[in-house]
Amino acid sequence: MRERFEGQPAVLAVNAGSSSLKCGLYPAEGPARWTCTYEGLEPGGQPRLKAEGQSQPLPASAEPPMAQALTHLVSLLSAAQVPLQAVAHRIVHGGSVCVAPCLLDAPTLDALAALNPLAPLHQPHNLAGVAAFAHALPGVPQVGCFDTAFHAHLPPLEQRLPLPSALAEQGLRRYGFHGLSYQYVSEVLAARSPCASGRAILAHLGNGASLCATQGGVSVATTMGFSALDGLMMGSRSGSLDPGVLLHLWRQGWSHTQVEELLYKDSGLKGVSGLSADMRTLRASPAPAAQEAIALFTRRIVREMGGLVALLGGVDLIAFTGGIGEHDALLRAEVARALAYLGVKLDGTANQAASGDSVQALQAADSAVELWVVPTDEGRAAARAAMALLAG
Numbered sequence: 116m117r118e119r120f121e122g123q124p125a126v127l128a129v130n131a132g133s134s135s136l137k138c139g140l141y142p143a144e145g146p147a148r149w150t151c152t153y154e155g156l157e158p159g160g161q162p163r164l165k166a167e168g169q170s171q172p173l174p175a176s177a178e179p180p181m182a183q184a185l186t187h188l189v190s191l192l193s194a195a196q197v198p199l200q201a202v203a204h205r206i207v208h209g210g211s212v213c214v215a216p217c218l219l220d221a222p223t224l225d226a227l228a229a230l231n232p233l234a235p236l237h238q239p240h241n242l243a244g245v246a247a248f249a250h251a252l253p254g255v256p257q258v259g260c261f262d263t264a265f266h267a268h269l270p271p272l273e274q275r276l277p278l279p280s281a282l283a284e285q286g287l288r289r290y291g292f293h294g295l296s297y298q299y300v301s302e303v304l305a306a307r308s309p310c311a312s313g314r315a316i317l318a319h320l321g322n323g324a325s326l327c328a329t330q331g332g333v334s335v336a337t338t339m340g341f342s343a344l345d346g347l348m349m350g351s352r353s354g355s356l357d358p359g360v361l362l363h364l365w366r367q368g369w370s371h372t373q374v375e376e377l378l379y380k381d382s383g384l385k386g387v388s389g390l391s392a393d394m395r396t397l398r399a400s401p402a403p404a405a406q407e408a409i410a411l412f413t414r415r416i417v418r419e420m421g422g423l424v425a426l427l428g429g430v431d432l433i434a435f436t437g438g439i440g441e442h443d444a445l446l447r448a449e450v451a452r453a454l455a456y457l458g459v460k461l462d463g464t465a466n467q468a469a470s471g472d473s474v475q476a477l478q479a480a481d482s483a484v485e486l487w488v489v490p491t492d493e494g495r496a497a498a499r500a501a502m503a504l505l506a507g
């Protein structure tokens with residue numbers, strides 16, 4: 116491990132999420148020199164470090180799990196005196212303030228903290244990561260790389276919520292998320308297929324999930340909007356919901372906090388199955404509620420895909436990414452089957468064989484639409500953005 120920390124300066128990409136902290140050490144060219152993931156960081160979780168093919172629990176600590184993981188990572192890197200050009204932080208919400216990667220100074224961090232309520236599972240952790248590294252490595256530039264930036268130039272109607280202008284002027288608009296993932300996947304596909312510059316739909320299906328329609332590699336529509344709650348059903352988030360449900364719950368006496376917990380932490384696959392937010396657990400379960408959760412998750416993808424195809428006026432390429440998109444062959448097959456009306460035809464053997472570890476084309480020879488699986492790398496996208504910023 117030590118030799119991976121030595122040599123040319125590299126960018127450390129940090130993705131402090133809802134239940135995990137992922138990081139990678141990226142040189143200017145080639146693959147990450149070192150990656151690690153801290154898991155089990157949800158409140159009350161049991162933090163573990165996965166690195167170099169090994170998984171080990173962190174020593175018991177009085178700190179909350181995310182803070183403990185950050186402390187551990189910072190001390191690991193400080194002790195090894197890793198030469199760092201910059202730390203590139205995935206920050207989920209840039210709002211209207213940060214529409215491109217930027218250096219994180221105090222006023223910018225204050226503006227980003229004001230967006231915490233729009234991504235409560237992510238934004239506070241993202242900013243805690245910035246604070247930890249800024250404190251430990253004061254001479255190293257801290258760069259913010261935003262999920263929303265890929266969607267900064269959405270067409271005006273795609274940004275607009277059907278609400279009065281006074282609210283739009285307060286920043287109530289659709290932003291879109293998972294932008295680092297979409298940026299990375301778009302670039303991978305652009306190098307492999309001319310269809311990537313046509314009408315493409317990228318499906319990021321992980322713990323959070325969204326779809327993005329691109330034309331010429333540029334985002335033109337996406338299912339997540341103002342907050343990371345909109346659109347598809349997710350691991351523990353509801354996705355789009357009739358706003359009348361919220362009014363009903365408030366009238367019943369639910370508090371703001373209870374509703375927030377419901378929508379972010381107790382809905383989606385977890386809420387419908389009553390079992391787990393993890394697709395692997397649901398696939399392995401014979402419980403009817405687990406199967407119902409998967410069926411609803413799949414149906415919502417198919418429904419939203421139809422909407423994006425309509426906006427694009429057809430589709431040339433569909434790509435799957437994120438933990439579920441990369442690994443769940445059955446989900447890909449069911450989505451492809453539902454889209455047969457578009458001439459989508461999957462190569463069943465290629466789909467089954469795809470391991471999620473490499474980029475694979477999945478369409479049958481006579482498919483009207485290309486199908487791909489692309490393992491995403493949000494860290495690489497963030498590191499590239501930080502290098503480009505520093506290079507001016």
Ligand SMILES: Nc1ncnc2c1ncn2[C@@H]1O[C@H](COP(=O)(O)OP(=O)(O)O)[C@@H](O)[C@H]1O
Pocket residue numbers: 132135320321322323350392393394395437438439442443
């Ligand atoms: N082999 C697999 N089969 C099906 N689903 C999987 C598999 N591996 C991971 N997943 C799903 O992917 C999710 C994690 O996706 P990921 O993109 O890593 O999430 P995040 O980065 O948002 O934490 C898990 O919660 C699980 O539902």
Ligand SMILES: CC(=O)OP(=O)(O)O
Pocket residue numbers: 132133207237262292293321322323324343
């Ligand atoms: C924005 C979002 O939902 O991110 P994640 O998939 O990492 O939860």
Ligand SMILES: [Mg+2]
Pocket residue numbers: 132321322323
């Ligand atoms: Mg993710």
